[in-house]
Amino acid sequence: MNKPDPIPARLAALKTATTPELKQQWRDLFDSEPPPFNRRYLESRLAYRIQELAYGGLKPETIRRLERLGEDLDGGDRTKSRIRADTMPIAGTRLIREWQGVEHAVTVTADGFEWQGRPYKSLSAIARAITGTRWNGWVFFGLKNRRART
Incomplete structure (x- = not known):
């Protein structure tokens, strides 16, 4: 009898894995430290x-x-393409910032950002x-430390 393919089960397990577990899988599969991106990015790249x-x-x-x-x-x-890939959040990412008691949500798009229905x-x-x-x-949206030299 044929053995079932273990890959679909491994892919499904990514959804329930903790972030530290995802980061360890990254180290195991890519032989490098995981990038500082969100969980969704780690899941998709690991999959x-x-x-x-x-x-x-x-x-x-x-x-x-x-x-x-x-x-x-x-x-x-x-160099330019690596910098963009390493620093730009992936499209669909929502950036949330509270300013003077009002919460502002910005969505990362393929060609920039969207805030209050307008492209920027x-x-x-x-x-x-x-x-x-x-x-x-x-800095305002917390993606870069003001003191960091990048």
């Missing part, structure tokens, strides 16, 4: 990695095509609209 290791990854021609598309977007600057290119523009003063949007 992909589990399937990639079990069933194989993308075909080389698909990887080349994706790299060409990426070069079209960022001019081939690998930067968090700083939203922070200025909320406070009336100039702010570093990343």
Whole structure:
């Protein structure tokens, strides 16, 4: 009799795993420290990695095509694409900030941010609209420590 495929069960278990367990799986599967992103990101990347290791990854021609598309977007600057990928929250992420007793929710979109139904290119523009003063949007929404040198 055929053995059942354990991969679907491993993928389902990601939903009930604790964040420390997800981070340990990241270390085991990627042989690196997990990034400081939200749980949903960790789950999706771990799910992909589990399937990639079990069933194989993308075909080389698909990887080349994706790299060409990426070069079209960022001019081939690998540093620029890594910085964006490492710092930008994934699309769909909601950033919540209370300001003077009012809670403000910003949604990360594929090409920027949305606040109160309007698109914005930067968090700083939203922070200025909320406070009336100039702010570093990343600091205002708690994504970057004001003292950090990045």
